[in-house]
């Protein structure tokens with residue numbers, strides 16, 4: 084797993100360059116947003132149950148067939164597994180937020196997930212709705228006093244990675 088600084092250094096090291104003005108801008112923005120990243124993750128930690136529950140409730144309202152007989156989240160076991168998956172997405176999103184880097188999502192979450200979901204009949208589109216609902220709820224809890232726009236990134240990255248849309 085990498086963070087914004089190691090990713091940057093790796094890029095420059097590959098071509099044997101000193102860090103230039105662009106690199107300095109990237110580093111500055113990483114350090115400037117550091118405290119806000121920690122605050123955002125703290126809010127996620129304190130409200131993880133709320134975020135997962137609210138997002139799931141929205142998802143099941145938007146796609147009610149999921150919890151009807153024949154739906155993939157029907158039965159207590161599958162319902163609980165669905166919420167567990169959402170909790171995984173949220174926890175790894177919080178790691179990506181402190182790292183300001185999405186590589187951990189490729190390595191620990193997205194690798195092979197689409198194939199697993201396809202083989203188990205877990206529908207991707209509603210899962211993406213659930214992930215987006217978590218983003219919305221997290222941003223709502225954070226409020227607008229400070230710039231928390233970076234919070235969207237890991238949720239969008241997970242959504243795009245699952246959908247295999249171009250990112």
Ligand SMILES: CCC1=C(C)/C(=C/C2=NC(=C\c3[nH]c(/C=C4\NC(=O)[C@H](C)[C@H]4CC)c(C)c3CCC(=O)O)/C(CCC(=O)O)=C2C)NC1=O
Nearest residue numbers: 149155156161164165168171191192199203205209210213
């Ligand atoms: C940390 C990285 C990680 C991830 C992401 C992960 C996901 C993951 N979700 C699974 C199952 C599942 N995932 C879901 C999820 C859903 N069904 C729906 O209808 C909803 C749309 C959705 C919730 C949003 C369900 C219901 C299952 C069980 C499917 C089954 O066993 O039939 C499985 C199969 C094994 C198991 O049941 O545990 C994996 C590996 N495991 C991991 O280790």
